[in-house]
Amino acid sequence: MSGPRTPGFDTLALHAGSAPDRASGAGAGHPLASSAHPANALLEERIAALEGGVAGIAAASGQAAMHLGLATLVGAGEHIVASRALGGGAHHLLAHALRRFGVDTTFVDPRDPAAWRAAIRPSTRLLFGEALGEGGLDVLDIPAIAQLAHEHDLPLMVDASLATPSLQRPFDLGADLLFHSASAFLCGHGSAAGGVLVDGGTFDWQAAHARSGRFATLCEPAPGCNGMVYSEESTVGAFALHARGEGLRDFGAALDPHAAHAILHGVETLGLRMERHVATTRRVVDFLLSHPLVASVAYPELASHPDHQLAQRILPRGCGAGVSVELTGGDAAGRRFVAGLRVFSRLADGGRARSLVVHPASSTHWRAPAGQLAAGGVGEGTLHLSIGLEEADDLIDDLKRGLKLAGKGA
């Protein structure tokens, strides 16, 4: 008598525990490894939940997440208004790479609402800035810029990498879209590269389209998808649907699921780590302020910072782990200072467990013209510190070592 045939070894190796869903015909509801791997979906959903957004999309890097967000909204002949206080990668993408594709960007002083307003054109499709700038130099006034954007039927997208949802939730403040370099605090350990784009579900694309004709890719039949209208498929998730359905597939900057796994491990301790990052940063800032060789310290919690009052309002839990320092001895002293450090790594990838130091003028911002650097508060001698999770006393000792060497050449 023959019994029922049981699956063989190789069939079990492929399917056991994730049998294809017979109703939808898809394996566990995730049809394409490139656009919807379960590990990526878990990361995406977790970040969407932490940010209060409707959907997340994992990308190969923070830069890829940014590009995916921009490319979902802008095309040739269209325009972006961006804060001029951006990291080197974001600046180059907007100032040079996207221009080759016919997308123009106007850079504005992020603290000047009139400049944002004046830069908006009929072809503008979004406003963009970093929620918290590198080196603690800038805090974006999300409520004010979001209101201005919405008055013009435009969404506001922010880079939320350096504040993280543990310190600030941009959607609660009025932003509509955000992205993270997940390689930074979300992962937190420098063990994986990735990015996450999040749709807040707050922007009414259909209302804006009805008034101005903008956002046709979201609100008119998509020729490549049997005439599907993204905003009709999903009233509040049209942007995410389009970014996944078109951008992630067509541009292909999907996140390696192994990296998603590493980033998820980091996210589990994000809240704890950010508390510690902030507490240690406050101690380091206090030390730096007390040292005679330090000409100035920029950290938004300091009353001397131009965004101090704003930061108290929209970053009350802490202003991250980025600090900028100017030494009395200028550029030369800065170079000696860095050479004297033994605990701080000379690396540009902020937001890690390890403390880092960079000299932006010669590293992260070397492509940017000097005038623009100065306008963003970055001088030739400016140093950016990213405060990690080491013992605060050890970091302060290390800074003393660096300052001692910096002082020797004076």
Added chain:
Amino acid sequence: MLLDVHGAPVYCYTGGKVFDARLPAIVLLHGAQNDHSVWTPQGRTLAEHGYAVLAPDLPGHGLSGGAALTSVEAMAGWVLALLATAGVERAMLVGHSMGALVALEAAHRAPQRVAGLALLGATYPMSVSAALLATALEDERAAIELVAAWSHRDYLPGPSAAGPGVSAMNVSRRLMQRIGERAPPGLLHTDFMACDVYANGAAAAARLDCPVLFVQGRHDQMTPPRGAQGLTGAVRQARVASVDTGHAMMMEAPGEVGGLLLEFAATVLNTAAQ
């Protein structure tokens, strides 16, 4: 698809296919402070299987114009007018929550037009607590937070039933916020009042002559299954299906709910051979 009912524009989602009134028709009616987009996965499934899908935004909701209707009876009359406008003589009506009451009342009013009823998250009476009604009136945003939390199965969300990377609870929250932003103040309260005061449910259920499928979320806190006994007991041809979800069952178990509707449609619309 845009239609005109009583002089106001009506948006209907048609499941990604051009609406064809010659095909067996299925009408999908959303609940309070929602719109057609709660039906996207099921609408697509049904349209793919050859049904003419009509998922309207009720008046004053989403993309449809006109003022919000203030009673289940008025909404039922409006649905029948919509069917006439769309050229649909007979259809299977599917409703969720408030939409279930509307479907029930419409079937009661025009039994010849209704081949079968699928009532999802239906209770009768569909009482809304005085506290929630008051909150909806005084602070709609706070009421939306409560409804979003009560509409989902789990305190902590499970893996992506609504699609990869989607936060189902945040979709519910943002959708209700958006519907509120587009409407004059007080829509949630208006919808809740319509549910709360509807008094014809038991009589309508007792007089139904068509097959009725009840779909209940085992963890539904908005319309708990025990509140459906007055309906399930009164209906002659009732089938009760239970899914492992909260109130937002179309999003929490999209495939299972779609499968139940598909199976029911094959029976009541005599399309089993298709």
